[in-house]
Amino acid sequence: MSLKVIGAGFGRTGTLSLKTALEQLGFSKCHHMQEVFRSRRQVDLWNKASLGENVDWDDVFEGYAASCDWPSAAYWEQLYACYPDCKVILTLRDESRWYRSTAETIHPFSTSIPTWLTWIVPRAGVTRNMVANTVWNGVFHGRFEDQEYATRIFRENSERVQRLVAPDRLLIFEAKDGWEPLCAFLGVPVPETPYPHVNEAATIKRVVRVLGVIRWLPLIVLAMIVLPFIL
Numbered sequence: 001m002s003l004k005v006i007g008a009g010f011g012r013t014g015t016l017s018l019k020t021a022l023e024q025l026g027f028s029k030c031h032h033m034q035e036v037f038r039s040r041r042q043v044d045l046w047n048k049a050s051l052g053e054n055v056d057w058d059d060v061f062e063g064y065a066a067s068c069d070w071p072s073a074a075y076w077e078q079l080y081a082c083y084p085d086c087k088v089i090l091t092l093r094d095e096s097r098w099y100r101s102t103a104e105t106i107h108p109f110s111t112s113i114p115t116w117l118t119w120i121v122p123r124a125g126v127t128r129n130m131v132a133n134t135v136w137n138g139v140f141h142g143r144f145e146d147q148e149y150a151t152r153i154f155r156e157n158s159e160r161v162q163r164l165v166a167p168d169r170l171l172i173f174e175a176k177d178g179w180e181p182l183c184a185f186l187g188v189p190v191p192e193t194p195y196p197h198v199n200e201a202a203t204i205k206r207v208v209r210v211l212g213v214i215r216w217l218p219l220i221v222l223a224m225i226v227l228p229f230i231l
Contacts, residue, residue: 007068008076008161009091012101014175015069020196022066031067050133071134095151
C-alpha cells in the first residue's frame with residue numbers, strides 16, 4: 001500500500017478530525033502523531049528521519065493509506081515527491097488561534113517531559129527528542145515561542161504548499177467546511193453522519209498540568225528522605 005492522501009497542514013489545524021474523517025471515508029489507516037506514540041517502531045523510524053538519516057517511506061507508512069499532523073506534515077514535500085499520484089490536503093486555521101492553541105497544548109506537552117522520567121522510560125526521551133528535532137527545532141528553528149516568527153512559518157508553509165502542489169491535486173480545507181469539499185476532492189460519497197469534530201485540547205492541557213507537578217517528584221521524595229535526619 002502507498003499513501004493516497006498527504007496532509008500538509010500543521011498540527012492543531014483540525015488534523016485529528018481529518019484523520020477520523022479520512023478513516024471513515026475508507027482511507028484507513030491514516031497516520032497521525034497518535035500512531036507514533038502507540039508504536040516503538042514508529043518512534044524509532046521518525047527519530048531516524050529527525051536526525052537526517054535516510055528512511056524508506058514505504059516502510060514508515062506500511063499499512064497506511066493517508067497521513068496528516070506531525071511528524072509527517074514536516075516532510076510533506078518529500079512525501080509528495082515519493083508519491084506523485086497522491087492528493088494533498090492543506091488544513092488551515094486562523095493563524096492567531098492556531099498559535100494560541102499550539103502554545104497551550106502540544107508545545108508545553110512535548111517540552112515538559114521531565115528528564116528523570118526519560119531515564120525510567122527511555123522511549124519517552126526518544127519521542128521528546130524526535131518531536132523537538134522535527135517540529136520545534138526543525139520547522140520553527142527553535143523560535144516557536146516568538147509568536148510573530150512562528151506564525152510567519154505557518155503562513156510560509158501554506159504558501160509553499162499552494163505554490164508547489166498541482167492545483168488539481170490540492171484541497172485547501174478547514175474543519176468548518178464539512179464533508180462536501182472533502183468528499184468531492186476524494187471522489188467518494190458524502191456520509192449521512194456529521195463531519196467529525198475531535199478536539200483533544202482539554203486532555204492535553206490536563207496532561208501538561210500533571211507533568212508540571214511530577215517534574216518535581218524526585219525533589220519531593222528526596223526531601224521526605226533527608227528532612228527527618230536534619231530536623
